Amino acid sequence: MMRSSYGAVLLAVLLLGPLCPLAGQTAVQLFEEGESALRREDYYTAIELFKSALERNEHYLGPLVGLAEGYFALSEYEEALAHIEKARKLDRYDTELAGIEGRIRLGLGQFEESERIFNSILETEPNNVDAQFGLAELALAFGKPANAAALFEHALRISPNNRRALLSLVLVFDEMGDYEVSAKYLAQVLDYYPQNATAHYIAAKHMLARKSYSDAEFHSRVALSLSPDYLEPTLLLSNIHLLRGEYLSAIGLLEEVLTDHKEEVLIWYNLGVAYAESGRKDEAIQSYARVFSIQPDDEVARIALENLLLDSTEIGDPVRERFAEYHFDRGAAFLERNYLQKALHELRRGLILAPRSREGRLLFASVYRSLGLEGKYYSELRVLRDLGFDDKEVAVKLEIAESMLRDSVSARWGVSQYDLERYRYRVLLYHEAGTMLHFHGEAEVADYFHHLLLNNDKLELIGSDKKVESFGEAYRDAREIGAGYFAVLSFDEGSRHFAAAWRLYNGRTGALLSQYAVLRTGNDRVMDAATTAASALAAEFPLYAQILAREFDNVLMDAGWVDGLQIDDELVILKREAIETGINTLEFVFSNDDILGKVRVTDIDELISAGTVERDPFFDLINIGDKIISPPKEQQEAPVAVPPVPDDLYRAILKIR
DSSP: OHHHHHHHHHHHHHHHGGGOTTTTOOHHHHHHHHHHHHHTTOHHHHHHHHHHHHHHOTTOHHHHHHHHHHHHHTTOHHHHHHHHHHHHHHOTTOHHHHHHHHHHHHHTTOHHHHHHHHHHHHHHOTTOHHHHHHHHHHHHHTTOHHHHHHHHHHHHHHSTTOHHHHHHHHHHHHHTTOHHHHHHHHHHHHHHOTTOHHHHHHHHHHHHHTTOHHHHHHHHHHHHHHOTTOHHHHHHHHHHHHHTTOHHHHHHHHHHHHTTOTTOHHHHHHHHHHHHHTTOHHHHHHHHHHHHHHSTTOHHHHHHHHHHHHHHSOTTOHHHHHHHHHHHHHHHHHHHTTOHHHHHHHHHHHHHHOTTOHHHHHHHHHHHHHTTOHHHHHHHHHHHHHTTOOSHHHHHHHHHHHHHTTTSHHHHHTOOGGGOOOOOEEEEEEEOOOBOSSTTHHHHHHHHHHHHHHTOTTEEEOSOOEEOSSHHHHHHHHHHHTOSEEEEEEEEEOSSEEEEEEEEEETTTOOEEEEEEEEEESTTHHHHHHHHHHHHHHHHSOOEEEEEEEETTEEEESOOGGGTOOTTOEEEEEOTTTOEEOSSSSSEEOOGGGEEEEEEEEEEOSSOEEEEEEEOSSOOOOOTTOEEEOOOOOOOOOOOOOOOOOHHHHHHHHTOO
8 A cells, every 4th residue: 555655656756747847946946046037037937936935935035025026027016015015024124125015006006105105214214225216206106207307316326326226317318308318327327237138128219219210229139139038129129110111020020029929919009000001901900900809998009990991991891891880889889878979979980981881870860869959960861861771760760850950040041051161260280209109109099180170160171180390390381281270289198098289370370379288097098088189179269150141130140059159149240351360369350340249149050040139229230241259258378288197107117127
């Protein structure tokens, strides 16, 4: 019996031995190997070794700290916190462990607790560098890069040549656009740490920001030679190939690393860009689609795919219709929950892809009916009929819609509001380089922004948006084209936020008229930020209408619900020849002598409205063609565009060891 048991154990050892290379090592040996793996940034191996060490001694402090650092480096902050809390129970007075906990809580967004920990350390150790770093990172988390830079520089005086401080300062000054200062710190860190892969990766990012592509490529390749599995330099190198138009090189590089990183969305996205630019449309579509199959909330990849379809396929293409269904489904869901504006945006995007969709247009029409816009509802049903959908359901809906319009402003005045030639402001859209996770994602979102404004009845968009390098380039282009106004768009994308901003200028003088910025986090952040910014841009342009018809003191105007009019609004009537647009303002310029009277809105349709005039009792000079504007607003200072919190900057610095 004993021999049989001994034989079974021996067989198990023989079978399992090759699969358990750590079996014969002590806890100390495993910990030391884990530390070595941690130093070379092989975090997965380090975590395995530290766990094996703890299996031999669950109260061993070193592996607990190592696990906290390994999980922290992987941004697994909850897991890191669990291990550092265990470590601190074994040595509650160790300030190094307290500093690690502070950084972990910073990563978790527990800012008050992390600040308390760092300040507590500094009370007993005023020159504690790690606590200084923690407060600097906290300043970044609150969007204060200048404060962070001062704290990092103070830490550097305490610990000269500190790699973490030097690398952090390079990133912070790059963020602030002060490349001369960041270059000084970069030279130091490369001089002291020439074998550090992270240093070369940050150097590559710095060089790319300065458009020194050759230097950026050199440092990317050095980083990869020092750490072949380092994904960030690979993505950066692919960006450099794309910027240079070396699409085959980008494809080769990305396909090579894809075998080990099949779930990395930015690899698939860059592949989509490279395939699209090299004319391989089908592969580009598959690559973009792969992105949001892995990460369904990647809105930029979806926008890029849809832009590609709009540029390269015909109406009715089955692929276009398949991707349009996504927007129709979301639109229906928003409509069901009474989120009518969101439903409109989704359904309009779907109809841009598949304008002949019967179900999509029926949904689109029904949103307008829910908004009380019976004229627009009827107009969309007529589009369906004109497309050939003259089935019984559409015919019945049209008949009901016609009956609902019998008492509308349009019917009473005998005017087809959707056939009117309304005044539109001529606007050019440009975009500038932004801070995007997705390669040239600002161009894709700018196209999306352009589509959001295409159906706005106040604006006439001239041409398509394009990238500009400077205000001077945009101003010169706008003057040559003869645009009344031009707007420069900018976008900022982080892993958890998206910001959209614009600056609006006078096309003749180049004067800045207004600016706006919006920041969104959470789901649908790209759509929400872009639609909010687009609506804000359209709303900047003041009401400008004219009198279409007059019967005694009742007048018809070509402005309505889409212009923001409401019952009892009071508007100003001006001589048709007197009004001028402002040079340094969006408001109109006129004298009191040009005012003919006022009109109070009594009834509204979508694009027209009726009102009662208040005129001079002795001289009635109000005629058809005279202009209607809103009363001048009190002069307000243009809102300042606020930059978003640089969330990804402080998280990038958190990863520096």
